[in-house]
Amino acid sequence: MATVRSSPEVVRQIKADLSRTTKELRDAGNRVSAALHASGEWNDAQGEQYRDLMRRIGRLIESPIDPLQAAQPKLEKLAQSLDDYGRVRF
Numbered sequence: 001m002a003t004v005r006s007s008p009e010v011v012r013q014i015k016a017d018l019s020r021t022t023k024e025l026r027d028a029g030n031r032v033s034a035a036l037h038a039s040g041e042w043n044d045a046q047g048e049q050y051r052d053l054m055r056r057i058g059r060l061i062e063s064p065i066d067p068l069q070a071a072q073p074k075l076e077k078l079a080q081s082l083d084d085y086g087r088v089r090f
Contacts, residue, residue: 007086011076011078012075012076014075015072015075015079018068019072025062025065029061032058036055036058039054
C-alpha cells in the first residue's frame with residue numbers, strides 16, 4: 001500500500017507562499033510602472049528605449065500572476081483532500 005508523504009499543512013504553506021509571491025510580483029510591477037511614468041519627460045531615443053525596456057520588464061513580472069492565483073484554489077482543494085484522507089481509519 002502506498003503511503004501519502006504530504007500533509008495538508010505543507011500544501012497550505014505552499015499556497016501561502018504563492019499568495020505572498022503574487023503580492024510581491026504586483027508590488028514590483030507597481031514600482032516598474034512608477035519608474036515608467038517618471039520617465040515621461042525623457043523625449044529622446046534613449047528615453048524611448050528605456051520605456052520600451054520597462055514595459056517589457058513589467059509584462060514579464062506580471063505574466064506569472066494569473067497562473068499562480070489559479071493554482072491557489074487547487075492547492076486548497078488538495079489540502080482538503082489530504083485532510084479527508086487523514087481522517088480515514090483502516
